[in-house]
Amino acid sequence: MLEMSPDALSVVQGSHSIYIRAESWLDGELLAAEIPINSGGEERDRSAAIPESVRLNVPRRDRGVSWEPIEPDHPLGAFGQQLRIDYGVDMGGHIEWINRGWFLITSSETDGDTVAVQAEGLLTLIDEAKFVGPFQPALGDTLASVSRALVEPALTIAFDGSLVDRPVPQGMQWDTDRLGALREVLGAWPADCRVTEDGFLAIEPLVDTGPPVLSLTDGVGGTVMRWQGGASRDGAFTVVVAQGEDADGGQIQGVAYDDDETSPFRAGGPFSPLPVPHYHQSPLLTTVAQCRTAAATTLRRLRRSASRKLGVSMVPHPGLMTGDVVSATGAGLTSQPCMIEALSLPYTPSEMHLTVRVLNG
Structure with a gap:
């Protein structure tokens, strides 16, 4: 959860006044400090390649200023302009501002008296930057140095200190997809990435637990919880097989079975008496131990889509982020830890x- 004062945390538990502040920056220069906003919102979804997006509706003219992006260096232009969004909470005398992050403007369209602005997360910079020619790691490169080469200077990487770096095998090559290459490196580590509210790319271990940052109770303070349904055998699996190559070019693999007794896809359970595998292949995996770790991590990551999910409607809380753990009471659950997988903040x-995923159940 984003940092907030105890007083602000108590205020956002109930009805409160909303203030939004948007700044526009281009190449380190502040273009506009107070962009007028009529309406808008923020979407985050951990399953998406670019997890964050923002939409704003801005008046075409406000107090004698034109907000129609005619020139390339206009604050709402889509030529490298980035928005910093802050959410304000009225503290009865002053406003406490919570930084929601940085977003790259991808389009601005004028319709009548309104300019519709669309902005995406900063991983867009990596997704757009396809390789001009094949990318090959240099001799002595490691997972960390390759990650930096793929991302910087578009984004600055902050590595979690608990990650253990290791050399990258020679002969690796990626042809076009820079973001896909980064995902493959992280999958083999194993690690995960997220853009922080300060605009850094944090690379850290894949975590599927943590202490609850907030307790939610059905029917209290306007909170409503409903199960999200759907069932399909398409794409389901009971075991993950991670495959790589050893130093001699021989194929190696590691296996992770779904052994969670509460999982409908548990190995040997009623879903199927035979193994139903999902394959993960990467030449970055060079030992059986690495393959086994990658298989277990891939199993945890893919279980996000198969776990039980709740839809929650509530009073806006500007501190919540995807990946946060909340405690849910309602819909048959009692103080059940759940992880936020997607959110929509007006x-x-x-x-x-x-959208929260039920943990351990």
Whole structure:
């Protein structure tokens, strides 16, 4: 959860006034400090390649200023301009501002008296930057140095200190997809990445637990919880097989079975008496131990889509982020830890919506 004062945390538990502040920056220069906003909102989804997006509706003219992006260096232009979004909470005398992050403007379109602005997460910079020619790691490169070469200077990487770096095998090559290459490196480590509210790319271990940052109770303070349904055998699996190559070019593999007794896809359970595998292949995996770790991590990551999920409607909470753990009481659950997988935060008075994944159940 984003940092907030205890007083602000108590205020956002109930109805409160919303203030949104948007700044526009281009190449380190502040273009506009107070962009007028009529409406808008923020979406985050951990399953998406670019997890964050923002939409803003801005008046075409406000107090004698034109907000129609005619020139390339206009604050709402889509030529490298980035928005910093802050959510303000009225503390009865002053406003406490919570930084929601940085977003790259991808389009601005004028319709009548309104300019519709669309902005995406900063991983867009990596996704757009396809390789001009094949990318090959140099002799002595490691997972960390390759990650830096793929991302910087578009984004600055901050590595978690608990990650253990290791050399990258020679002969690796990626042809076009820079973001895909980064994902493959992280999958083999194993690690995960997220853009922080300060605009850094944090690379850290894949975590599927943690202490709850907030308790949610059905029917209290306007909170409503409903199960999200759906069932399909398409794409289901009971075991993950991670395959790589050893130093002699021989194929190696590691296996991770779904042994969770509460999982409908547990190995040997009623879903199928035979193994139903999902394969993960990467030449970055050079030992059986690495393959086994990658298989277990891939199993945890893929279980996000197969776990039980709740839809939550609630009063907007500007501190919540995807990956946060909340405690849910309602819909048959009692103080059940759940991880936020997606959220929709309005920038004008309205309900906030969460999709939370039930942990350990």
